Amino acid sequence: MGTVWMRTTAMAVVAAVAVAAPVYLVAQAAPHASGTVKAATGTGLTLTSAAGQDYTVTISGDTKVLVVAPGAAPKDATPGTAADVAMGDKAIVIGTAGDAGTDLKATKVYLMKSAAIAQSHAASEAAWAQGLGGIVKSVDVAGNKVVLSSGMKTITVVTTPSTIVRHYAGDSVNFADAKTAQLADVKPGDQLRVRGTKAMDGLTITADEMVAGTFHNFSGLITAVDASAGTVSLKDLATKKMVTVSITPSSNVKRISTQMATMIAARMKAPAGGGAPAGGGAPGAGGAEGGQRARGGAADLSQMLGRLPAETVAGLKTGEAVMIVASAGTDGAKNSVVTLVVGVEPLLTASPSGEMTLSPWSIGGGMEGGEGGGGR
Numbered sequence: 001m002g003t004v005w006m007r008t009t010a011m012a013v014v015a016a017v018a019v020a021a022p023v024y025l026v027a028q029a030a031p032h033a034s035g036t037v038k039a040a041t042g043t044g045l046t047l048t049s050a051a052g053q054d055y056t057v058t059i060s061g062d063t064k065v066l067v068v069a070p071g072a073a074p075k076d077a078t079p080g081t082a083a084d085v086a087m088g089d090k091a092i093v094i095g096t097a098g099d100a101g102t103d104l105k106a107t108k109v110y111l112m113k114s115a116a117i118a119q120s121h122a123a124s125e126a127a128w129a130q131g132l133g134g135i136v137k138s139v140d141v142a143g144n145k146v147v148l149s150s151g152m153k154t155i156t157v158v159t160t161p162s163t164i165v166r167h168y169a170g171d172s173v174n175f176a177d178a179k180t181a182q183l184a185d186v187k188p189g190d191q192l193r194v195r196g197t198k199a200m201d202g203l204t205i206t207a208d209e210m211v212a213g214t215f216h217n218f219s220g221l222i223t224a225v226d227a228s229a230g231t232v233s234l235k236d237l238a239t240k241k242m243v244t245v246s247i248t249p250s251s252n253v254k255r256i257s258t259q260m261a262t263m264i265a266a267r268m269k270a271p272a273g274g275g276a277p278a279g280g281g282a283p284g285a286g287g288a289e290g291g292q293r294a295r296g297g298a299a300d301l302s303q304m305l306g307r308l309p310a311e312t313v314a315g316l317k318t319g320e321a322v323m324i325v326a327s328a329g330t331d332g333a334k335n336s337v338v339t340l341v342v343g344v345e346p347l348l349t350a351s352p353s354g355e356m357t358l359s360p361w362s363i364g365g366g367m368e369g370g371e372g373g374g375g376r
Contacts, residue, residue, distance in 0.1 A: 070120035088114035131195035168213030
């Protein structure tokens with residue numbers, strides 16, 4: 001996701017101690033502001049909100065500075081001092097508002113150190129990268145289980161009372177927009193990504209956290225590109241219908257070389273047991289076995305997405321072959337592109353029925369074979 005991502009960002013961790021954007025509370029609530037420390041001295045700091053507003057904060061000897069670890073609750077904060085505050089840290093400040101409306105005399109500062117955020121972010125990325133993903137085949141709410149079709153494998157996801165479940169909004173491709181959900185909100189056909197503890201055979205995972213989403217996969221030849229509107233149109237191979245998708249700033253648009261696409265296509269055409277590509281006939285169309293080969297090729301492609309060169313909507317041309325995974329549009333809105341890969345002619349030739357699909361996940365690192373279970 002880069003970077004759907006669906007990336008599991010540090011902001012998801014920071015949310016435990018900082019609100020999304022600094023505001024001054026009204027009525028009987030104490031004024032407060034939150035954001036990123038832009039500058040700091042022993043007697044004060046400048047705090048920049050997510051919206052870019054600067055707040056001037058005065059720190060006195062009576063100010064309590066409390067250091068909060070990523071993911072911890074404010075009640076678990078440890079005592080600190082004004083000297084602990086440094087540029088790049090995250091902070092939420094509670095105090096007395098000044099006349100300017102953007103200045104505060106701090107009575108309490110909750111501080112999350114930038115180094116701790118980076119370390120937590122790296123650990124979270126590693127955990128997601130070692131997780132599993134695929135298409136939801138079934139959901140057993142009473143049994144606390146989800147069964148995934150993950151590449152050529154069937155994966156059982158076991159949930160516990162502490163499992164965090166999130167579900168993407170239909171009109172968003174950002175992990176930060178995923179909402180806390182219940183297991184019952186996960187439906188067959190959803191794409192799901194999970195991190196947790198895997199069994200020795202790799203076919204069962206006890207989930208610490210999982211995120212699901214309803215996505216569409218499209219593939220075919222581009223029929224129109226509107227760079228100014230950020231849209232791409234194509235005739236989808238699977239449905240034989242015309243589709244128009246929107247490319248947003250969060251979309252992951254990549255170009256694959258002909259050589260690399262040909263290598264993946266050759267793997268798709270190889271017999272299920274390995275060996276040279278099968279001769280004759282339409283590759284990828286041989287029933288369940290052909291479908292497994294196609295999904296295996298998608299796994300290869302999904303794993304290498306982060307290493308492919310970026311492309312822009314202006315660089316896309318009519319007649320080029322694309323594979324797309326998109327979030328479901330709402331209220332008549334167009335599907336928003338999560339991932340688009342152009343230059344995939346050899347892959348679509350190997351899977352002419354359109355069963356070759358991408359995964360939306362782009363959490364980083366090499367994913368296991370389930371990444372290509374394809375179709376947020």
